[in-house]
Amino acid sequence: MKQLLIFMRIISGLFSFFGCNNQKETKIIATDSSGNVQTINPNELLMTIPTIENTFPDFENKSDTNNLKILEDDWRQIEFVSKDQKHLIDQEIDSITYIFEHEMHQGKDYSTFKNLYVRRLITKPVSLTFEKVQLYLGDAKNKLAGININGNVGQVKNGFSISSQGFNYYGIKDENNVVSVLCFYIADTDVGSEISVDKISKFLKAENLYIVDWVHRQIADEKNVKDFFSY
Structure with missing residues (x-):
C-alpha cells in the first residue's frame, strides 16, 4: 500500500477528518505536485507530528508586516498552562504517548505517524x-x-x-x-x-x-x- 507524507497544512486539511465520528467513510481530495486531483484514503496518510490542538482561532480581514508569522501546525504546540490543570496535562500527554507507542511509522531515515491525537481538554490554559x-x-x-x-x-x-x-x-x-x-x-x-x-x-x-x-x-x-x- 502506498502511503503519503503530509508535511504541512495538517490542521486545515485534516482537522475535520480527525474531529468527526465516521472516519472510515471519509475521503480526502487533494492536488498533487503535478496539479492532478487525487482521492486519498485517510488510512494511507502519514503525519509528521503526533498531535494538534482542537481549537483554532478566528481571523479578521487585516494584517501588518510586523506580525509574527507561524505555521498552522505550530498553533499552541508550546504553551503556558496553569499548574491547576496538571491532571489535564498528564491526560493529554498520556494520549500523545499512545500515538508514539502504537501509531509511529519508522522509515529508513525518518519517523512519522499513522494517526495523531487531537487535544481537547485544556480550553483555557491561562488567565x-x-x-x-x-x-x-x-x-x-x-x-x-x-x-x-x-x-x-x-x-x-x-x-x-x-x-x-x-x-x-x-x-x-x-x-x-x-x-x-x-x-x-x-x-x-x-x-x-x-x-x-x-x-x-x-x-x-x-x-x-x-x-x-x-x-x-x-x-x-x-x-x-x-x-x-x-x-
Whole structure:
C-alpha cells in the first residue's frame, strides 16, 4: 500500500477528518505536485507530528508586516498552562504517548505517524492580564504586533505577539486585556537567551505556571526551565 507524507497544512486539511465520528467513510481530495486531483484514503496518510490542538482561532480581514508569522501546525504546540490543570496535562500527554507507542511509522531515515491525537481538554490554559505578560516577558525594546498563520487570510482576531531578547511569544486576549492563550514560538537568536529564560523562570514561579511542549511531551516549571530550552 502506498502511503503519503503530509508535511504541512495538517490542521486545515485534516482537522475535520480527525474531529468527526465516521472516519472510515471519509475521503480526502487533494492536488498533487503535478496539479492532478487525487482521492486519498485517510488510512494511507502519514503525519509528521503526533498531535494538534482542537481549537483554532478566528481571523479578521487585516494584517501588518510586523506580525509574527507561524505555521498552522505550530498553533499552541508550546504553551503556558496553569499548574491547576496538571491532571489535564498528564491526560493529554498520556494520549500523545499512545500515538508514539502504537501509531509511529519508522522509515529508513525518518519517523512519522499513522494517526495523531487531537487535544481537547485544556480550553483555557491561562488567565492573565496582558500587562503582567508584558511585565514579565517583555522589555523596553520589545516589539508588539499581531499573528499571521500560514495559509489563512488576515490576522488572528484578538491575537498578539511579543518579540523580546530574541524570543517570540504569541497568544489571544479578550476585550478586557485578559490573556487566555499564551504560547512560545522559536527563538530568533541565542543572543539574550539566558536573560529570556531567567524571565520565563520568574514568570512561571510568580504565576503558578508550567510551559509545555506537546509534540515532545516536555513539561517544565521554574526549577527546570533551563533544561527545557536546552534539549
